[in-house]
Amino acid sequence: MSYVGPDFEPPQPRRPRRGPLTVALAALVPGALLGWLVYETAGGSGDDGGSGQAAVRSSPPAASSAPSDDAKEPGASPKPTGTPSASAPAASGPLKGKVVVIDPGHNPGNFQHASEINRKVNIGTNWKECDTTGTSTNDGYTEAKFTLDVAHRMRTLLQEQGATVKLTQDGDRPFGPCVDERARIGNEAKADAVVSVHADGSGAGNRGFHVILPGAVKSGAADTRAIVGPSRDLGERVAGRFVAVTGSAPSNYIGDGSGLVTRKDLGGLNLSTVPKVFIECGNMRDSKDAALLTSGAWRQKAAQGISEGIVSFLRG
Numbered sequence: 001m002s003y004v005g006p007d008f009e010p011p012q013p014r015r016p017r018r019g020p021l022t023v024a025l026a027a028l029v030p031g032a033l034l035g036w037l038v039y040e041t042a043g044g045s046g047d048d049g050g051s052g053q054a055a056v057r058s059s060p061p062a063a064s065s066a067p068s069d070d071a072k073e074p075g076a077s078p079k080p081t082g083t084p085s086a087s088a089p090a091a092s093g094p095l096k097g098k099v100v101v102i103d104p105g106h107n108p109g110n111f112q113h114a115s116e117i118n119r120k121v122n123i124g125t126n127w128k129e130c131d132t133t134g135t136s137t138n139d140g141y142t143e144a145k146f147t148l149d150v151a152h153r154m155r156t157l158l159q160e161q162g163a164t165v166k167l168t169q170d171g172d173r174p175f176g177p178c179v180d181e182r183a184r185i186g187n188e189a190k191a192d193a194v195v196s197v198h199a200d201g202s203g204a205g206n207r208g209f210h211v212i213l214p215g216a217v218k219s220g221a222a223d224t225r226a227i228v229g230p231s232r233d234l235g236e237r238v239a240g241r242f243v244a245v246t247g248s249a250p251s252n253y254i255g256d257g258s259g260l261v262t263r264k265d266l267g268g269l270n271l272s273t274v275p276k277v278f279i280e281c282g283n284m285r286d287s288k289d290a291a292l293l294t295s296g297a298w299r300q301k302a303a304q305g306i307s308e309g310i311v312s313f314l315r316g
Contacts, residue, residue, distance in 0.1 A: 093162025098314050100158050101186040103168040103196035103268065104147035105278075106134030113175035121180045123267030124222020130178035135201025137290040146293055147197045150281070153303030154197075161311055166191075179267030187273045193234055193310050194276035196268055199293055200283045206253040207289050209242055211235040212278035214269035215262045222270040230275040235260060238279060238309030245305035246298065248282065275313075279306060 250259030
């Protein structure tokens with residue numbers, strides 16, 4: 001999700017409350033940062049193999065979207081063809097009976113449907129575009145391709161734990177879904193956890209990941225008050241495991257080094273009635289982060305870290 005572009009109003013950086021938020025990561029970040037320093041010394045190639053987990057085969061995304069300025073806020077309801085991608089029958093495991101919805105940010109076909117994705121939808125606090133095209137690396141590797149690949153890897157890992165997994169889109173519809181529909185998919189699935197996967201499009205030199213948490217909103221169709229607490233718990237666990245597994249450091253440009261940001265302007269969060277967070281896995285416009293995001297080995301680590309955070313949340 002990018003914070004720049006003609007169709008996006010950049011949010012003012014928020015200074016999250018320190019207390020439990022920062023403390024939750026404090027135990028994990030020092031060790032992870034040591035790994036980060038080693039990574040920096042080695043040049044940050046991100047191609048040094050997997051995270052110690054078995055390799056996961058991921059389905060290739062349907063198509064690749066054109067590079068564009070990112071404004072991370074997926075979809076709404078002009079209902080194009082396509083339905084939420086249901087998981088295969090869940091295996092027996094510790095997450096048997098749990099439902100996880102993975103929301104791969106943006107759709108590879110969005111750039112071909114400008115009028116549809118620019119249509120405004122109500123997100124409770126105001127009106128925003130249905131969706132955006134997403135960002136890309138300077139070499140043209142698109143965010144939509146990245147998010148689908150990570151989502152496929154996560155789906156496999158979580159199904160192995162026994163979870164029922166649904167995707168909001170799987171490159172199986174011409175565009176979208178819009179932000180309001182993305183939220184509705186998680187709500188109607190009665191998901192135990194929802195994670196929206198993204199990559200940022202900030203300036204060069206801005207590096208690292210951050211997890212976006214819902215703020216307390218009560219406006220129109222939006223009422224996040226019941227999910228703020230559990231979403232924070234989910235976000236802290238995802239951030240902690242992402243650090244530990246990938247070795248990536250929290251963002252150096254947003255979140256005051258905590259890797260956590262609270263926002264009230266994202267329809268995918270505002271309209272959710274189940275625990276939900278966004279994760280920006282890195283900055284596609286920075287060459288060092290881009291080297292990670294374009295590495296299949298690193299994407300496996302990213303999927304593993306996010307999935308472990310979800311598992312930790314669901315198991316309590």
